[in-house]
Amino acid sequence: KAGVTQTPRYLIKTRGQQVTLSCSPISGHRSVSWYQQTPGQGLQFLFEYFSETQRNKGNFPGRFSGRQFSNSRSEMNVSTLELGDSALYLCASSGTGGVGTEAFFGQGTRLTVV
């Protein structure tokens, strides 16, 4: 079956703009998590959605938001972009098997803020 798909793969935005990233999970998966990956910081948790509800949120400012649709597709939005928001944004989808079920990552969206 198809893997996790993220679009777009690359984005260049200007400071102050906003951006929306999209993630389509593996068919049948209801959980989508988002992570920010930067050199030296590893993967930092942004938020997790399950059945259209945000279950967890990481320590990021309110400029970072997300949502999940009834088909489990998820979007992440960053408003008022800052240079420090430049990163690889990864989403991961998981099934409904409870904790201990593998999280499958997408290829990521590389965001560059200039």
Added chain:
Amino acid sequence: GENVEQHPSTLSVQEGDSAVIKCTYSDSASNYFPWYKQELGKRPQLIIDIRSNVGEKKDQRIAVTLNKTAKHFSLHITETQPEDSAVYFCASSGTSGTYKYIFGTGTRLKVLA
């Protein structure tokens, strides 16, 4: 808050030698510990995982050990090969019932031929 420390940040080994990466977690409620491998320009992929009710798990050349008392877990790769060169991330499940993973900062492993 929840935290996972990972060491070392870089590791170089000769082909055929063993490599060990260590992680320490802070949340005593964590009960699932996956390890991900990320090759350059590619997505992280799960290579092995362990649950809190198990002390050790092996899969061919890869093994993971867990010490719940000390909140330590480690990845062991034996007979390393050049294709093992990548960045490895450990993680712990943050809170029960969700898929929030707290990741370590990664270890760049270089296997020298």
